[in-house]
Amino acid sequence: MTSAPPARNRAAVLGSPIAHSLSPVLHRAAYAELGLADxxxxxxxxxxxxxxxFLDGLDARWAGLSLTMPLKRAVIGLLDEVSDTAAAVEAVNTVVFTDDGRRLGDNTDIPxxxxxxxxxxxxxxxxxAVLGAGATASSALAALAGLCSGPVTAYVRSADRAAQMRQWGERLGVAVRTADWARAADAFAAPLVIATTPAGATDALAASVPARPGTLFDVLYDPWPTALAAAWGERGGAVVGGLDLLVHQAVLQVERMTGRAPAPLAAMRAAGERALARA
Structure with a gap:
C-alpha cells in the first residue's frame, strides 16, 4: 500500500537582499484568516x-515561491512553463509547483x-509616464496596456534601457516613447505617473511636482512616504503606494498557491500596515 504524498503547505519569498520583505507578513496573515494553520x-x-x-532542493511539500530582485528574470530558464504575459515582460514573480512536479511561472505584479x-x-x-526601466517598469507597461488609451513615456538613464522599454512596448501593444532621465520632471504633466525606481532615486524631483498633479503610483513602501509621494499628496494629487501593489499581487499569489479564493485583502493590508508602523 503506497502512502499518500505529503501535503503541499510550504511557500517562501526569495531574493537578495530579502530581510526587508513584507511578503511573510502578508502571506501569514492570509493563512491565519483562511484557517490554514499547517x-x-x-x-x-x-x-x-x-x-x-535552491529550486532543485525543494521537496513535494512546496506549493509555491514569491520572487523579488534579482531573480525575476533569472528564474525563467529554470521553469517548465511561463505565462504569456510574464514571458512578454521577462519577469516572473510567482512560481507554483504542480502535483506532477512541474514549475509554473507567472507575474502577479501586472494584475x-x-x-x-x-x-x-x-x-x-x-x-x-513611467519612471525607470527595470522589471517593475516592464510590469507597469503590461498593466498600462489595459488602461492607457494613448502613449506612455518612459524616463530612463541609458540608451540600452530606452531600447528595452520600446521593445517591451512593441510586445505588449503599448505606444512607448522614451526620454532621458534628465527630463524626468516632464513626466508630471501626465495624468498618471508610475515611479518604479529604487529608494532615493526620485527625491530630487519632489520640488518639481506641479500645483495640480494627477495620480502618482510609487511602487516603494519602505521608506514611506517617499519625498516624491509626500510632495504629491501635499499638492492634492492622488497617491497609490507600494504597499497597495504588494498586497494586491500577494492576494493573487495566495490564491494560486493555496487554491483558496478570495484571499483576505483587508486582513493582509492591515498586517502590512502594522508591520510598517512598527518598523
Whole structure:
C-alpha cells in the first residue's frame, strides 16, 4: 500500500537582499484568516547563482515561491512553463509547483498594479509616464496596456534601457516613447505617473511636482512616504503606494498557491500596515 504524498503547505519569498520583505507578513496573515494553520511562509536570501540549487532542493511539500530582485528574470530558464504575459515582460514573480512536479511561472505584479489603480478609481487614462526601466517598469507597461488609451513615456538613464522599454512596448501593444532621465520632471504633466525606481532615486524631483498633479503610483513602501509621494499628496494629487501593489499581487499569489479564493485583502493590508508602523 503506497502512502499518500505529503501535503503541499510550504511557500517562501526569495531574493537578495530579502530581510526587508513584507511578503511573510502578508502571506501569514492570509493563512491565519483562511484557517490554514499547517501552512508556512518564510524568506530566504538567494541570489542568481544559488537559485538553481535552491529550486532543485525543494521537496513535494512546496506549493509555491514569491520572487523579488534579482531573480525575476533569472528564474525563467529554470521553469517548465511561463505565462504569456510574464514571458512578454521577462519577469516572473510567482512560481507554483504542480502535483506532477512541474514549475509554473507567472507575474502577479501586472494584475496587482491594475487592481491597485482600480481601487483608487483609476480605470482609464489617456496618457501615462513611467519612471525607470527595470522589471517593475516592464510590469507597469503590461498593466498600462489595459488602461492607457494613448502613449506612455518612459524616463530612463541609458540608451540600452530606452531600447528595452520600446521593445517591451512593441510586445505588449503599448505606444512607448522614451526620454532621458534628465527630463524626468516632464513626466508630471501626465495624468498618471508610475515611479518604479529604487529608494532615493526620485527625491530630487519632489520640488518639481506641479500645483495640480494627477495620480502618482510609487511602487516603494519602505521608506514611506517617499519625498516624491509626500510632495504629491501635499499638492492634492492622488497617491497609490507600494504597499497597495504588494498586497494586491500577494492576494493573487495566495490564491494560486493555496487554491483558496478570495484571499483576505483587508486582513493582509492591515498586517502590512502594522508591520510598517512598527518598523
Amino acid at each position: 501552512w508556512t511562509y518564510d524568506r530566504f536570501e538567494v541570489d542568481e547563482a544559488a537559485l538553481p540549487g 496587482g498594479i491594475a487592481a491597485a489603480l482600480r481601487e483608487r478609481g483609476v480605470e482609464r487614462v489617456e496618457a501615462a
